[in-house]
Amino acid sequence: MEKARFSKTTTINLLIKHTISIQQKTVVSSMMKQLTTLATILVFFLSSHHTEAVLQVGFYSDKCQLAETIIRNEVVKAFVGDKGIAPGLVRLHFHDCFVRGCDGSILIDTTSTNKAEKDGAPNGRTLRGLEVIDNAKARLEAECAGVVSCADILAFAARDSIVLTGLYWDVPAGRRDGRISRAEETVDIPGPSFNLDQMTQSFAEKGLTQDDLVALLGAHTIGRTHCTAVTPRLYNYSSKTSQDPNLNPLLAKFLSQKCPINSEGEDTVFMNQTPLLMDSSYYANLFLHNGLFDSDQALLDSSETTQQVAFYATHGLAWQHDFVQAMVKMSQIQVLTGAEGEIRTNCRLINA
Ligand code: HEM
Known part of the structure; x- marks a missing residue:
């Protein structure tokens, strides 16, 4: 149900955006064509999505009202200082989702007994944006402790990054954080020599x-x-x-x-x-x-x-x-929900 609801919201959002852009062009016939295509997409999209409740758009609206605003502010602040933060955060989210699902496991630090994902071969020194997640998490913990997962912060931050480069969508949320992060599992991330x-x-x-x-x-x-x-x-x-x-x-x-x-x-x-x-x-x-x-x-x-x-x-x-x-x-690959996983207090450390 929830999935169908977010699909509708997302699609309507896109519909409005497309419509605005078409109006700017003021080409009526092209507008009709585009609207027909969008209507087809809307029908297809609403009918093709399964209905199990997983993640939800507006998940934090009653639990931590300012969550999305706080994350967006941190992304924008970092972007002003370094434009590369935006692509960095998008890639961070992709690399998180491809190893053990979108569970924030890429954010966990290596310890004396565990080499974590962020030190796996495809990650290492190439990752950007980790400190943006840390800053957002610190502010969120001050605002509403123990509520917003690191995995969700990453998903929102990736979206907010793309907003800065020209697109928007609603992010279904409610992911929980994983407690395992292993460097060797980064083999799941495809490499640049892949066919x-x-x-x-x-x-x-x-x-x-x-x-x-x-x-x-x-x-x-x-x-x-x-x-x-x-x-x-x-x-x-x-x-x-x-x-x-x-x-x-x-x-x-x-x-x-x-x-x-x-x-x-x-x-x-x-x-x-x-x-x-x-x-x-x-x-x-x-x-x-x-x-x-x-x-x-x-x-x-x-x-x-x-x-x-x-x-x-x-x-x-x-x-x-x-x-x-x-x-x-x-961003919904193998997500942890409900009572699974945890809400990390510090995105770099699993809770004690
Ligand atoms: C087969 C799939 C993919 C391969 C082999 C691949 C490979 C790579 C490589 C080698 C880099 C350069 C990283 C560096 O040296 O700093 C890169 C950067 C990047 N990738 Fe991919 N990628 C893939 C899929 C994706 C997907 C699915 C996304 C997003 C949804 C993505 C987003 C990015 C972005 C935004 C950057 C720039 C990162 C930055 O500027 O810091 N990639 N990718």
């Missing part, structure tokens, strides 16, 4: 479809990468060629300047020409062989995914819609 089958499989294991994969990878329109994730495509690629022939030579040249062969672990480069804007340029770039990672470019390795990429490249609003739906889905 399409590997990525599809990895997403399927988390209950996400290949369509979700294509829609979510559009997040790579914002943010940065460490050079070490791209240098394998630039130097000593294979015994036959030093650079990946699937990489646009112009991009390869640019990347080589930013990421020399001896790049240090801290060197980074933006993933896109519009690193702060959630547009669909990521998809158009793939047709120019400008996908940064093998895994990005691999979206053109099947006719189905190529069609979806081509559609998104030319239909930015449709991509934004699908991205939002896929984010809401991703």
